[in-house]
Amino acid sequence: MATEYKLRMGDGKRVFMTKEQIIADLKEGMADAADLGSIPDLSEDELDKLVEILTMPSRMVGVEIGKEVPVTHDIGTIRIDGDQGNSGVGIPSSRLVGVMMHERAFGADTMELGHIDYSFKPAKPVIAQEMQTMEVCQQNTIVPLLYGAMPNMGLYYTPDGPFENPGDLMKAFKIDEARESMEHSAKHLTRDIIWIMQRMMASGSDGVNFDTIGAAGDGDMYASLHAIEALRKQFPDIYIEAGMAGELMLGMHGELEYDGTTLAGLWPHEQAALAAKAGANVFGPVVNTNTSKSAAWNLGRAVTFIKAAVKASTIPCHVNMGMGVGGIPMLETPTIDAVSRASKAMVEIAGVDGI
Amino acid sequence: MGMPISHIMTSGMSGIRAAGDLVARMELSKSMRVGEAKDYVAKKLDVTTDDLSDEYVMRELREELGIGVVTSVAGAPKGIAAKMNIEKLLDININSCNKFRGQLK
Numbered sequence: 001m002a003t004e005y006k007l008r009m010g011d012g013k014r015v016f017m018t019k020e021q022i023i024a025d026l027k028e029g030m031a032d033a034a035d036l037g038s039i040p041d042l043s044e045d046e047l048d049k050l051v052e053i054l055t056m057p058s059r060m061v062g063v064e065i066g067k068e069v070p071v072t073h074d075i076g077t078i079r080i081d082g083d084q085g086n087s088g089v090g091i092p093s094s095r096l097v098g099v100m101m102h103e104r105a106f107g108a109d110t111m112e113l114g115h116i117d118y119s120f121k122p123a124k125p126v127i128a129q130e131m132q133t134m135e136v137c138q139q140n141t142i143v144p145l146l147y148g149a150m151p152n153m154g155l156y157y158t159p160d161g162p163f164e165n166p167g168d169l170m171k172a173f174k175i176d177e178a179r180e181s182m183e184h185s186a187k188h189l190t191r192d193i194i195w196i197m198q199r200m201m202a203s204g205s206d207g208v209n210f211d212t213i214g215a216a217g218d219g220d221m222y223a224s225l226h227a228i229e230a231l232r233k234q235f236p237d238i239y240i241e242a243g244m245a246g247e248l249m250l251g252m253h254g255e256l257e258y259d260g261t262t263l264a265g266l267w268p269h270e271q272a273a274l275a276a277k278a279g280a281n282v283f284g285p286v287v288n289t290n291t292s293k294s295a296a297w298n299l300g301r302a303v304t305f306i307k308a309a310v311k312a313s314t315i316p317c318h319v320n321m322g323m324g325v326g327g328i329p330m331l332e333t334p335t336i337d338a339v340s341r342a343s344k345a346m347v348e349i350a351g352v353d354g355i
Numbered sequence: 356m357g358m359p360i361s362h363i364m365t366s367g368m369s370g371i372r373a374a375g376d377l378v379a380r381m382e383l384s385k386s387m388r389v390g391e392a393k394d395y396v397a398k399k400l401d402v403t404t405d406d407l408s409d410e411y412v413m414r415e416l417r418e419e420l421g422i423g424v425v426t427s428v429a430g431a432p433k434g435i436a437a438k439m440n441i442e443k444l445l446d447i448n449i450n451s452c453n454k455f456r457g458q459l460k
Contacts, residue, residue, distance in 0.1 A: 063366050068408040069389050070379035071359070071367040079356055089356050104425055106360055109368050109375030110383070138451035140434040142423040142441070143376040144383055145451075204451030207383065237448055239383035281386045316382045316389060321362060328358070339361040347366045353382060353389040355362050 005055045008338045010291040010298050012329035019055065022296045026050055029293065029300030036248075037267040039308035042300070046349050050303065053341050053348075054296055060340045063347045070354045072241055072282065072318050074211040076112035076148050077102070086118065087323065087332055099137050099145065109354075112148035112209050113137055119152035120193050121161075127196065131203040138204035146239060147200040148209035151193065151224045153216035156185035163188075166252065182253045186223035193227035198234070207239025207281075215245035217252025218263035221271075225258045225278040232279025242275040243284030243320055244268070247305060268305050272313035282354070285309040286320040291330045295338055299327040299345055306350040316353035319346050371417065372425045374400070374407040377445060384447050399444055420444060 004016040017025070026047055034041050042050070053061060063069075075086055077098025082088025093101075095113055102108040113134055115123040123130055130147070137145055157165040163185045169178035197208050208231065214221040224242070231238055249271065251264025258274050266274075268285035275283040287302040306326070310317045324330035327342035346352045368375025374396060381392035393404040400420075406412040417424045422444060423437030432440060439452050 060361070061365065066405040066408070067366075068368045068375075069366055070375050070382060070392075071362050072379070073359060079359070103370060104427075107363050107367065107369040107372045107375070107425070108359075109363075109370045109379045138435070139455075142371050142434065142437045144380050146383075201450060202454075204454040206450055237384065237450065241383070276386075281383050315386045316392075323358065334358050334361075336357065336361050339358055340365040343362050343365040353392075354379070355366055 006337075007054060008295045008329050008335060010289045010293050010295070010329055012331040012335055012338065015294060017294065017296065019051065022051060022054055023047070025294045025296035026300035029297035029302075030304045033287075033301045033304035037269060037305060037308060039267075039269060039304065042304055042307065042349070046303075047300075049349055050299060050345055053345050054299070056341070059337050061344050062340065063344050067347055069347055069352060070109040072110045072146075072209065072284075072354060073102070073108065073112055074148060074209065074243060074320070074322060075118065076114045078114055078116060078118060082116065084332070086116075095133055096137050096140060099141055103141060103143050108143060110144045110146070111141065112146040113205075114148040118148075118150055118211070119155055120149045120189070120196050121152065121155045123149060123196055124192060127199050130196075131199050134200055134203040134205050144206045144239060146207050146209040146241065147197065147205045148211055149196070150212045150215065151189055151210060151220050151227075152212070153182075153185050153189050153220040153223060156188055157181065161185065179253050179255070182217075182219035186219045186226075186256075189220070189223035190226045190230070193224070194230050194234075197227075197231055197238075201235050201238060207241070209241040209243060211243050212245035213242055214249050217250040218256045219253050220245075221249055221263050222253075222256045222258060225274060228275070228278040228280055240280045241282040241284060241318065242278070242280035243318075244271060244286045247287045268309040269312040272309050272315070272317065276313065276315045280315060282316045282318050283309075283313055284318050284320050286325050287327070289324045289326075289328060289330045295327065295329070295341070299342055302327040302342070303345050303350045306346060306352060310351045310353070318354035319350065319352045321346065321355050368408045369410060370425070371423050372410050373413040377422075377441065378407060380441070380445065380447065396445065399446070
């Protein structure tokens with residue numbers, strides 16, 4: 001009987017697979033990425049390395065000594081004091097305590113401060129509170145501390161915002177009106193991000209982490225890139241991390257461009273150039289996890305996409321490796337065996353500059 | 356919580372336990388790729404790039420340089436004071452330090 005190895009499905013469930021099944025899934029996932037992105041396959045050596053990582057008997061694996069990379073963080077301290085909606089563990093604590101716990105107890109290389117609603121727009125009414133908290137955190141922190149939030153352009157549409165919901169307009173075949181609504185929303189989003197970051201920089205922030213650019217489609221990315229460009233112009237030394245929401249930029253508008261490039265339909269290796277052009281220091285590419293496929297399929301696919309993005313990028317790439325992205329299973333408590341294997345593979349095979 | 360800690364343990368540079376914050380600062384402030392950032396910091400600290408993730412090397416060195424240590428040492432520079440020493444060491448400007456200096460009379 002062939003030896004079976006303990007792996008995970010994309011939803012985190014334990015599965016048992018033979019080496020041949022693992023190799024077949026790795027190749028299938030890799031081929032899917034290569035086909036969609038028109039990017040190169042992994043080499044035979046890289047596939048062998050992936051097999052080796054996935055079949056290691058230890059519960060937890062680690063990168064080789066000397067290959068460690070800095071880790072940046074989305075959601076920040078909200079994972080300590082937040083509720084389940086933010087995957088928080090509900091420990092009553094201030095955000096300062098959260099930052100210091102990450103720095104001194106967990107060995108975090110960087111940290112971020114974020115509002116409990118974690119989008120730029122809801123931070124506006126409480127900006128004075130955000131500024132005060134940033135000041136106090138900066139006085140007590142040594143690691144780079146960014147202000148983190150989601151662009152989340154959906155908040156600018158009815159019923160949450162002032163502009164008519166493009167989804168409703170499109171259902172009524174009002175395509176031009178839907179596009180106009182997205183363009184208006186993008187302008188307001190850019191303006192809000194700049195306004196908030198002007199105040200956070202006045203409070204000593206090291207910079208900004210854009211978490212989930214493009215979650216509301218190409219208009220969301222359009223607004224974010226213009227905000228990055230304006231912030232770089234106003235604050236030449238600001239640290240900017242541009243993290244994406246998904247692997248493919250959805251063309252909700254379809255015709256928006258940045259620097260002559262149509263945003264709709266861009267894959268991670270194509271998004272990287274635009275983040276650098278706008279003025280970001282670090283790019284955070286994303287590859288989504290398929291819950292119905294094995295860890296081998298998902299990791300083969302994610303590593304293929306991210307390796308191409310790292311190669312194409314002119315700035316450091318910190319791959320997104322939260323729940324349901326970067327080969328990590330899609331559940332609130334991703335298993336340590338799956339997380340550590342995906343983490344090692346991204347560093348040693350995709351060559352990321354950070355996570 | 357388990358997921359970020361798993362990444363820190365698997366791939367991270369251990370923050371101020373070692374020199375992860377310094378390498379991250381060079382990536383974030385100068386857009387240096389990880390290899391370049393490690394070379395830059397190692398040269399400034401006069402250590403090897405492997406030493407940057409080595410708590411044994413970095414623990415004493417950090418205290419000697421006054422750039423902050425992970426354990427609470429009474430009288431050692433912390434927060435802004437440690438960052439002002441990091442500015443000099445890495446030859447960079449840190450926004451919170453600039454703001455702090457601007458508030459001094």
